[in-house]
Amino acid sequence: xxxxxxxxxxxxxxxxxxxxxxxxxxxxxxxxxxxxxxxxxxxxxxxxxxxxxxxxxxxxxxxxxxxxxxxxxxxxxxxxxxxxxxxxxxxxxxxxxxxxxxxxxxxxxxxxxxxxxxxxxxxxxxxxxxxxxxxxxxxxxxxxxxxxxxxxxxxxxxxxxxxxxxxxxxxxxxxxxxxxxxxxxxxxxxxxxxxxxxxxxxxxxxxxxxxxxxxxxxxxxx
Amino acid sequence: xxxxxxxxxxxxxxxxxxxxxxxxxxxxxxxxxxxxxxxxxxxxxxxxxxxxxxxxxxxxxxxxxxxxxxxxxxxxxxxxxxxxxxxxxxxxxxxx
Numbered sequence: 001x002x003x004x005x006x007x008x009x010x011x012x013x014x015x016x017x018x019x020x021x022x023x024x025x026x027x028x029x030x031x032x033x034x035x036x037x038x039x040x041x042x043x044x045x046x047x048x049x050x051x052x053x054x055x056x057x058x059x060x061x062x063x064x065x066x067x068x069x070x071x072x073x074x075x076x077x078x079x080x081x082x083x084x085x086x087x088x089x090x091x092x093x094x095x096x097x098x099x100x101x102x103x104x105x106x107x108x109x110x111x112x113x114x115x116x117x118x119x120x121x122x123x124x125x126x127x128x129x130x131x132x133x134x135x136x137x138x139x140x141x142x143x144x145x146x147x148x149x150x151x152x153x154x155x156x157x158x159x160x161x162x163x164x165x166x167x168x169x170x171x172x173x174x175x176x177x178x179x180x181x182x183x184x185x186x187x188x189x190x191x192x193x194x195x196x197x198x199x200x201x202x203x204x205x206x207x208x209x210x211x212x213x214x215x216x217x218x219x220x221x222x
Numbered sequence: 223x224x225x226x227x228x229x230x231x232x233x234x235x236x237x238x239x240x241x242x243x244x245x246x247x248x249x250x251x252x253x254x255x256x257x258x259x260x261x262x263x264x265x266x267x268x269x270x271x272x273x274x275x276x277x278x279x280x281x282x283x284x285x286x287x288x289x290x291x292x293x294x295x296x297x298x299x300x301x302x303x304x305x306x307x308x309x310x311x312x313x314x315x316x317x318x
Contacts, residue, residue: 109261126247153249157298169299175289180245180282180307181264 065138072103073135073185074206076112078199081190087114091187098135105134111176114187115216119172122160122213123184124152130178132185136208143212153177163214186213193219225281225310231257232316233285235308243271246312250304254316255287258305266309281310 033041047053076098080087090097091112098105110132113121125131126149131139142148151159156173160166167173176184188210194202201220209215227233237252245267261282269277289302296302 126249127245153304154293155297156302171299172301172303173289173298174302175304177247177304177306179247180261180267180309182261182284182307 065133068134068137070136070206070208070211071203072098072105072137073132073208073211074203075101075103076135077187077206077211078203080187081202082199087187094135094185108134108181108183110135110183110185112185112187113174113176113213115189115213117171117189119174120160120167120213120216121184121186122152122156122173122175123178123186124149124175125178126150126153127177127179130183132183132211134183135185136211140208160214163209165215185211187211188217191217191219225260225263225283227257227260227281227283227310227313229257229259233257233283233313234316234318235285236312236314238312242268244268244312246308247306249292250285250287250306250308253287253291255285255291255306257283258286259284261307264309266311283308283310283313285313 044058048055048058076090076094079101080090086097086100089100091114094110094112095105113123115121123132124143129139129144131143133139148159153175156175157167160173178184188206190202191205194205197220205217205220207215207217210217232254233256234254235246235250235252239251261284263279264282265275266277266280269275284305285308286303286305288300289298289304290296290300292304
């Protein structure tokens with residue numbers, strides 16, 4: 001094999017290229033703005049110019065949304081695993097139950113869908129990207145993709161298998177399409193072999209994907 | 223507005239294709255399911271999308287469908303379900 005590696009991108013973009021440069025990673029400004037990015041900036045500028053919100057409030061809100069992580073959801077799950085009465089309250093009214101942990105999940109109702117040995121729940125928003133942001137933060141890119149939105153609802157078992165979470169046919173797969181004013185979070189089953197683990201360590205087993213329903217928690221062992 | 227349906231009612235989603243914004247997925251239109259939850263009354267997204275913020279609140283439900291009824295040749299198990307939030311004006315009794 002020669003010194004030249006054998007991948008197929010075009011090294012001729014600078015004409016003669018004796019130093020064999022790779023294309024530079026584009027800076028943010030090198031990608032053209034989309035129509036909706038321009039519209040969003042225009043609306044934000046108008047809201048600030050007209051004094052409806054301040055630039056600081058806008059920045060604070062973005063900062064707040066970015067600061068919410070799936071840790072919030074995993075804390076609720078771990079508490080539910082260790083306290084059956086709390087689990088019942090969480091499933092009945094997640095907002096009130098979260099307040100017990102001094103967690104404000106905001107005005108949009110989040111319904112907690114409990115996995116059982118018989119039923120596995122999976123969350124999708126086929127129409128856009130509705131997501132339990134107040135418990136899981138910003139949704140991953142794939143959650144917003146057309147292929148996940150289309151396939152999670154029409155062939156959920158194939159999607160789950162591709163993500164390494166196959167289910168036997170005796171388990172019912174229940175898909176929840178967040179089409180309107182509700183949001184959903186999956187309450188996974190507590191893994192076997194976790195007896196005696198602290199609530200904090202249990203929370204560490206509960207990932208974002210487990211609470212969307214595309215994964216199930218492991219035991220944390222190697 | 224008083225909710226017309228209660229949990230356990232068999233309903234069908236209207237097979238309608240009106241112009242404009244709505245939150246009723248195409249895949250469930252014309253399909254029959256069962257009410258599994260009354261979610262409360264909410265502003266109609268078909269008003270909100272066009273700037274009418276003071277329109278009436280309408281009852282909204284979660285409707286459960288059998289996946290085998292939703293997709294031709296569904297490859298999963300016969301007991302698989304999908305649950306969708308649907309506003310009352312999109313529903314009719316399944317028997318009608």
